[in-house]
Amino acid sequence: MLPEEFADLEPFAGKWSLATERERYSTRMATPIQEMRAFYDAVTPRAEAAMAYIERFPFDELPEDALHLLHLLYSMIEVSFPIEVWHQPRVPDSGATSFDSFTEPRP
Amino acid sequence: MARYPKPPEGSWTEHFGLDTAPVSYADSVSPEYYERERQAIFRRAWLNVGRVEQLPRKGSYFTKELAVVNTSVVVVRGMDGEIRAFHNVCRHRGNKLVWNEAPEEETQGFCRQFTCKYHAWRYGLDGSLTFIQQEGEFFDVDKDQFGLVAVHCEIWAGFIFVNVAREPEQSLRDFLGPMITALECYPFDQMTSRFGYRTEVKANWKLFMDAFAEFYHAPVLHSKQSPDKYSAAAREAGYEAPHYQVDGPHRLVSTSGVRFWEMDPSSLKPMENLTRGGLFGPWDKPDLGELPAGVNPGKCNPWGLDSFQLFPNFVILIWGQGWYLTYHYWPTSYNTHIFEGNVYFTPATNVRERIAQEMSAVTFKEFALQDANTLEATQLMLESGYVERFPLNDQEVLLRHLHKVVADWVNEPAGVPA
Numbered sequence: 001m002l003p004e005e006f007a008d009l010e011p012f013a014g015k016w017s018l019a020t021e022r023e024r025y026s027t028r029m030a031t032p033i034q035e036m037r038a039f040y041d042a043v044t045p046r047a048e049a050a051m052a053y054i055e056r057f058p059f060d061e062l063p064e065d066a067l068h069l070l071h072l073l074y075s076m077i078e079v080s081f082p083i084e085v086w087h088q089p090r091v092p093d094s095g096a097t098s099f100d101s102f103t104e105p106r107p
Numbered sequence: 108m109a110r111y112p113k114p115p116e117g118s119w120t121e122h123f124g125l126d127t128a129p130v131s132y133a134d135s136v137s138p139e140y141y142e143r144e145r146q147a148i149f150r151r152a153w154l155n156v157g158r159v160e161q162l163p164r165k166g167s168y169f170t171k172e173l174a175v176v177n178t179s180v181v182v183v184r185g186m187d188g189e190i191r192a193f194h195n196v197c198r199h200r201g202n203k204l205v206w207n208e209a210p211e212e213e214t215q216g217f218c219r220q221f222t223c224k225y226h227a228w229r230y231g232l233d234g235s236l237t238f239i240q241q242e243g244e245f246f247d248v249d250k251d252q253f254g255l256v257a258v259h260c261e262i263w264a265g266f267i268f269v270n271v272a273r274e275p276e277q278s279l280r281d282f283l284g285p286m287i288t289a290l291e292c293y294p295f296d297q298m299t300s301r302f303g304y305r306t307e308v309k310a311n312w313k314l315f316m317d318a319f320a321e322f323y324h325a326p327v328l329h330s331k332q333s334p335d336k337y338s339a340a341a342r343e344a345g346y347e348a349p350h351y352q353v354d355g356p357h358r359l360v361s362t363s364g365v366r367f368w369e370m371d372p373s374s375l376k377p378m379e380n381l382t383r384g385g386l387f388g389p390w391d392k393p394d395l396g397e398l399p400a401g402v403n404p405g406k407c408n409p410w411g412l413d414s415f416q417l418f419p420n421f422v423i424l425i426w427g428q429g430w431y432l433t434y435h436y437w438p439t440s441y442n443t444h445i446f447e448g449n450v451y452f453t454p455a456t457n458v459r460e461r462i463a464q465e466m467s468a469v470t471f472k473e474f475a476l477q478d479a480n481t482l483e484a485t486q487l488m489l490e491s492g493y494v495e496r497f498p499l500n501d502q503e504v505l506l507r508h509l510h511k512v513v514a515d516w517v518n519e520p521a522g523v524p525a
Contacts, residue, residue, distance in 0.1 A: 047381055054458040077466050080378035081473050085332055091473055097480040099472050103303040
């Protein structure tokens, strides 16, 4: 799914290269914190290189593999809250509260 | 010792002529009071239902469910480019005219005319009835008398408002007043990159208005969202806003800015450093040119944000970092409402801008989830009724103002209170 230079992240792409916030948020909710940490630890050191790679293309015409890489970065941001802040998938004390995305920019 | 000067009266609360005694929340736990709000407020006030960018071309439409006034409206850009609103009901037998799959859900799209799903009566985008199936079977139906029923619709700064009163008591512009209309030239129209979120909150609509009208809660409720070093300092300092303002039924709080990019990186989350974005928005702000005088009217420096609460249920929150949010609180009963939050940025032109925006939008959602659940806990215990008086401090001045304005409208159903 990802550009060749990011073969090291390929094992995470199937699960985390997701086009919509709804998919990313629900994957976060359904994933144990240890597994999210493995993804976070793998992707954050590569984020700068990933942005530099995506920058080679016009942003409104990204090739598919670059788009997948971008979606992986969105998931990196999504999991950063459980990893850096909450130490659990869900916002503490948020009970059954949801806040569902119904529109977002593409890409 | 106050960090920011108070008005000559000694407090913002007294400055605005508001009572300083503990308040009652009886207005938030009563089905009867909610019915009075529906009649006296929501059926009389101008209600924001969206923005013009949601109707990009002739024939674009969206529907808006307004349970609080017991209707659904369809908002459409006609062939003449004008935006109009209609009650979403077919004049033949009362079927809901525009919907998809589930009649209670909102929809949007593009069409050249509206056709009822039931008997195929057709209406032009200006609401005129243009076709009756088997017209000859009817008894002298004058098509001119059976067009869609219009809802008063006016636009300000690209925001589309409706008013379901038979005759609104004020024009939209008069209703908004000088504090709000002074925002008119803000480049809302350039900020077309939108993240929208929605949820049902099990609390009275005013409790969520209250939650976002004070920042006294911020260093406490949200403390874990920042590294310990920052949150400890924030909690120690407490919270003071440099500027409050009210104008008629509307109100404003401004906050001071935080220059995150000048802070010690250990006071920031790793993801903030990596994405150059966060709660206050992208660190690298777009060049918006000179902003209108209505923005940051208290001349706060550094300036963080202006949160304008437009009566009754609409908030425009303008961030110093060059983006804005809107909040809508749509009551569905005395103890439930639909909360909608929209985040608007200028469209990203490269990956770094987009990543900073994504971080800002995701951070907004994390904070909102914390805020929303607190409200359900509040509603539950207010409804217990064992405690009746609640002290509010001077940083909660806008809560007093909202509840007072609500009471003024409810108690004076005959005309807009002065």
